[in-house]
Structure formats: C-alpha cells, structure tokens
Amino acid sequence: MTSAALVRIEKLTKVYRSGDKDLVIFRDLDLEIAQGEQVAVIGESGAGKSTLLHLVSGLDTASGGAIYYRDRNITALSEPELSSFRNREIGYVWQQHHLLPEFSAKENVSMPLRVRGMSGAAASAEAQKSLEEVGLGNRGDHRAGELSGGEQQRIAIARALCGNPSLLLADEPTGNLDERTGQMIFDLLANLRKQRSLTAILVTHNLQFARRCDRVLRLEGGALQPG
Numbered sequence: 001m002t003s004a005a006l007v008r009i010e011k012l013t014k015v016y017r018s019g020d021k022d023l024v025i026f027r028d029l030d031l032e033i034a035q036g037e038q039v040a041v042i043g044e045s046g047a048g049k050s051t052l053l054h055l056v057s058g059l060d061t062a063s064g065g066a067i068y069y070r071d072r073n074i075t076a077l078s079e080p081e082l083s084s085f086r087n088r089e090i091g092y093v094w095q096q097h098h099l100l101p102e103f104s105a106k107e108n109v110s111m112p113l114r115v116r117g118m119s120g121a122a123a124s125a126e127a128q129k130s131l132e133e134v135g136l137g138n139r140g141d142h143r144a145g146e147l148s149g150g151e152q153q154r155i156a157i158a159r160a161l162c163g164n165p166s167l168l169l170a171d172e173p174t175g176n177l178d179e180r181t182g183q184m185i186f187d188l189l190a191n192l193r194k195q196r197s198l199t200a201i202l203v204t205h206n207l208q209f210a211r212r213c214d215r216v217l218r219l220e221g222g223a224l225q226p227g
Contacts, residue, residue, distance in 0.1 A: 006070060006167060006199045007033040007056060013064035014051055025051050026222035029065070038193060038200040040210035042227050043219035049203040052219065053169045056201065057090045058082040069167075087116055091160035091198075093189070095172035097152045099144040099159075105131060106140035109159045116163065130158040134188060150181040154188065161192060168193060168200040174209070182206070 012029040015022050025048040033039055041049050054060035056067060058074050066075050074085060086092075099108045110127035114120065131137050134154040144152055153173065160168065170189060174182030186209050193200050202213060210216045216227030 004034050005032050006035045006037075007031070007201075008068040009056070009065070010068070011065035012055065012062055012067065014048065014055065014060075015063040024222060026219070027064075029222070029224060031217075031224060033199060033201065036197055036199055037215065038190075038202065038213045040202045040204060040213040040216045040227070041219055041224075042204060042207065042210050042216060047219045048222070049219050050171050053092075053171050053201060053203060056167075057092060057169055058086055087112055088163065089166050091163070091165035091168045093153075093156055093160045093168070093170040093173045095175040097144070097156040099152055099155060101144050104141050104143055105136065105147070105155045105158075108144065108155060109140075109162050112159065112163045127158070127162055130162040131155070133161070133192060134158045149177055150184065153177065153181075153185050157185070157189060157192070161196065164196075166199060168198045170200065170202045170204075172203055172205065174204070174206065186212075 009029060009031040013027045014025040016025065017023070041052065043049050051060065055062050058077065062075050066073050068074070069085070069089065074082065077085060100111070106124060106127045109130050110123035113123035113126055128137065128140055131140050134157055136151060136154055136158065139147065139151065144155070147155070173189065174185050177185060190212065202209070204210050210227065217224045218227040
C-alpha cells in the first residue's frame with residue numbers, strides 16, 4: 001500500500017445466495033484510492049456499485065478479500081468497531097436523504113455527534129456550523145417536511161460532514177433531483193470536498209458529473225475498468 005493511499009481493496013468478493021444458486025456481484029476486485037482523490041464509479045443498474053460502497057463503509061460484509069483503510073483491515077473488525085469506524089471516518093450521502101422527520105434540521109445534522117457521545121450543546125454548535133457551510137444556517141429549526149428536496153439533500157450533506165470524516169461516499173446524491181438542483185448539489189459537494197481535502201467515492205449515472213472527478217471507473221461484469 002502506498003503511503004498516499006487512503007483505501008485499498010484486495011481480492012474483494014461479494015456473493016449472494018439466490019435460491020439454489022450463487023449470484024456473484026464481483027470476485028477478486030482490486031482498487032486503490034489515493035488520499036484526497038475523488039473517484040466516480042459508473043455502470044448499469046444492478047452492477048454492484050452501491051454494494052461496493054456498502055462494503056467500503058462497513059455496512060455490508062464481504063464474502064472474501066480485504067478492505068484496508070490506511071493500514072487497518074476493516075473486514076476484520078467487530079460490529080462495535082465497525083460502528084465506531086463509520087461514525088468517525090465515513091460521511092455518507094444517499095440518493096434518499098433519510099432525514100428523521102420528527103426532528104429539526106439541526107437535530108438531524110447533530111445526530112452522528114450525539115451517537116459519538118458529544119454533549120447536546122456542543123453537537124448543536126457543530127451542527128450549526130455545518131448547516132452554515134451548506135447555506136442553510138437559518139433553517140436549523142425547521143423540520144425536514146418543511147423543506148424542499150434540494151434543501152433536504154443539503155441537510156443530508158451537512159450531516160455527513162458534521163463529524164469531520166476523512167472519506168466521503170455519495171450514492172447517486174442527485175438522482176432524485178431536477179437537473180438544476182442536481183447541479184447545485186454536485187457543485188456544493190465538490191466545493192466542500194475540496195475545502196476539507198476529503199477523499200471521495202461517487203456513484204452516479206450522470207456522466208457529466210463523473211467526468212469532473214479525478215478518475216472514472218466503470219463496474220461491469222464484476223470488474224472495474226477505466227470509464
């Protein structure tokens with residue numbers, strides 16, 4: 001593993017059991033992502049792009065192989081260790097914002113910090129800073145249902161970045177938005193990633209967005225190829 005690499009994937013295999021047959025998503029997948037690099041992963045629906053992100057974040061378990069985060073093999077961690085790893089190192093932005101509707105924007109954003117054990121006041125202050133970063137500093141007391149789709153996704157971005165992660169994973173973050181709002185969300189993600197010197201993996205069907213990344217990879221037939 002090079003000293004500049006943040007993530008290294010070695011011989012990664014994911015197989016699902018479907019009836020009496022094995023469904024191979026990918027087998028012996030290798031990938032290295034440098035510190036500060038932004039990589040786009042493209043491919044047809046069902047190719048395994050989201051599965052790859054789930055494995056890198058520790059949300060899913062590999063059937064074989066290893067994923068190294070710096071020098072740490074996260075595939076060997078226990079579930080409590082994985083939970084702590086995700087909370088401290090991973091910022092995840094989904095296609096669906098997954099905000100909790102009964103909580104305010106600020107409460108949603110502060111949730112990862114409260115899980116980490118930070119006091120309510122301190123978590124709220126950090127959440128306010130994160131909301132200001134995404135241009136919603138004046139919307140912290142509003143509930144999710146009172147906000148537009150674009151605003152909800154900006155809150156989701158603020159939540160993903162509030163805990164100062166080192167790796168940003170974005171799974172079709174503009175997929176549910178109109179073209180203009182999607183462009184704004186992608187620009188916001190790109191600017192925040194650059195400001196924070198984040199490493200990022202972006203799954204997208206939007207080739208325009210993909211080509212703005214440092215590297216484009218296509219997942220097809222269980223293999224990653226230059227896109």
